[in-house]
Amino acid sequence: MNPIVLWFHKLGSPPYFDRFAARWAPWGHGLGLLLIAIGLYGALFRVPADYLQGDSFRILYIHVPSAWMSMAVFAAMAFYAAIALVWRIKLCEILAMACAPIGAAFTLITLATGSIWGKPTWGTWWDWDPRLTTELVLLFMYLGVMGLYHAIDDRRAAARAAGLLAIVGVVLLPVIRYSVVWWNSLHQGQTIRLFGESSMDASMMWPLAWTVLGTKFWFLGSLLVRARADNLRREAGKAWVAQAALPAVAADPRTEARP
Template sequence: MNPIVLWFHKLGSPPYFDAFAKRWAPWCHLLGFVLMAVGVYQGLFVVPADYQQSDSARILYIHVPAAWMSIGVYLGMAIYAAIAQIWRIKLCEVLAMACAPIGAGYTIVTLVTGSIWGKPMWGTWWSWDPRLTTELILLFMYFGVMGLYAAIEDRRQAARTAGFLAMVGVVLLPIIRYSVNWWDSLHQGQTVSVFGQSKLDDSMAAPLWWVVIGIHIWFGGSLLLRARADNLERESGKSWVAKSAGGAE
């Protein structure tokens, strides 16, 4: 068997995943924090102020990565849920449900920083702008997945039911992404592009990419920690769980 395929197969084992998450989550958090700190420092204190929005534009170093993660985490949650629905892989159920509270956190940060940014730009903290409104609906979708998962006692049935809701919610993602193109919007158009031409000056873009890379690595650590906790709860009573808990102490 291919070594990579074998590794993925072993990762589906609850004891193996527990050891993997326990080992790598702290390193993900450490590396992610360092990269985000570098990017935020440069964005706040090194790069010049925007020629139109002045220093208020510096909030983009938090707002933009959080906004990308709010959508990306939801997509990841839906993919895990789809794999769990089709192949009944328990670890994918765990990972899908672990995504929900993390993604909700990123969405809250997106909405809060967007409101702070919007006040000096638009003269109001909130507007029922298409981008803002669809982002708020995304937050409610995260809450719906979390609430449904918590409401059903059987963990596997709860994950499958909540996962189905997550899959249905995927239709919202392209609406959020292209809302500024499809409707008249206060929200500015796309400034930063991963593959195309960005409107952001190179000196301002570099710190942003540090934050983007860091926040993805940080997310990996958070996902491992939350999935590990859920995995231990599901497997409670088994001998390896007691050994893992003893090792943690």
């Protein structure tokens, strides 16, 4: 068997995934924090003020990466959910449901920073702009997935029902993406392009690249932590879970010796 295919098969094993997540989650968080810190340092101290918006534009370095992640995480959640529904892979159910709280947090940050940025730019904290409204609907979709998952006692049935909602909700993503093109909008059009020339000056781009990359690593670390916790809850009572807990118990200085 191909080594990569074999590795994916092994990753589906709950004990193997637990060890994998425990090893790599701290690396995801550590790299994510480091890259975000580099990006924010550049955004605050190295990049010149915008000629129109002044220093208020600097919130872009939090707002844009969060907005991109709010949609990317939802797409990942739907992808895992689709695999889980078709092939009944339990790990994909766990990963899909672990995406929801993380994506909801990114969406909430997007809405909060957008409102803060909108006050000096538009003169109001909130306007029922197509981009803002569809992003708010995205937050409700995340909350719906989370609520449905926790409303059903059977974990696997709950994951399938919530996963189906996530798959249906994918249709919202292109609406968010092209809302500023399809409707009249206060929100500015696309200024940053991965392919093609961006209207944003190159001297202002490099901190954004660091923060965008940092949010990706932070997401991976958070995903592994949450998925590992759910995996342990589902496997509670299994012998391997008890064995995995023994080193942590032994290393805890508060543990007292028992006769």
